[in-house]
Amino acid sequence: MQPSSLKLPILALDVGLKRIGLALCIEGIILPLEPVLRRNRNEAASKVKEVITLKQAKILVLGLPSDLGMCKGIKHFASLLDFEGEVYFINEDLSSKEASELLLDRDHKARANSRKDGRLDSLAASLILQRFIEQNA
Template sequence: MTSSRISALGLDIGRKRIGVAGCDGTGLIATGLMTLERRSFAQDVEILRQLVEERQVELLVVGLPYTMGGELGSQAKQVQKLANRLSHALQLPLEYVDERLTSVQAEQLIQSERRSPSRHKSLIDRKAAAIILQRWLDERRLEAQRRETLTDCH
């Protein structure tokens, strides 16, 4: 199986914070990196730009909060608006992942570590970003395997 190196940042964009995750170069494992307390757009971009340079990031993967019915609500539209601005400012391509229930999953992980979710909101954001990025990495790997299987069949 051919796998190219990938460096992506996963973002869980909220009104007050942005959870940030990165992946190892192999694209197998996503890890929470930091939680950015949102200030001004320019300051947020500057912090993300440093991460992008350090990690040689090639792509932003942003969680999109669809409604449970699968529609794009007002929160999803706000996320898209900011994600597009970040993508443009950082000059990086952008992909979205359905992030429904990622915060719930992150909270459950934190509770399993015997921590109180209400006291660890920034940790939840960081773990949610890692879950978002992991979903994208897993999908990408599955897609590559499907293509390879099809190639082998022909």
């Protein structure tokens, strides 16, 4: 990838079974977005497509775990997005743990709420996006 591509809107996804964390990078600034709460695959894909369109994402980055079973599901989810831009997969191992560590200054209830409402997942998506940028800068 060319460094100039990093100036394009890049959307990162941390795809889970219950929530999809989202983060956007514009001009080198990474912002966690409102997560998508997942009821079923197709509805979640539709909501993510809306975000892609709204944010005019040109590059899509999806976190892939080491667990091969999960990888298959994430790649299938990516195919449901019908994204015409560039798609990259990046190792997401420990991104949720790192995101949790960033919230250690908050009380237990606030950390639990972050997990439940998906903000933790969007923070993990931000870390995945940062890894991607660092590897491609």
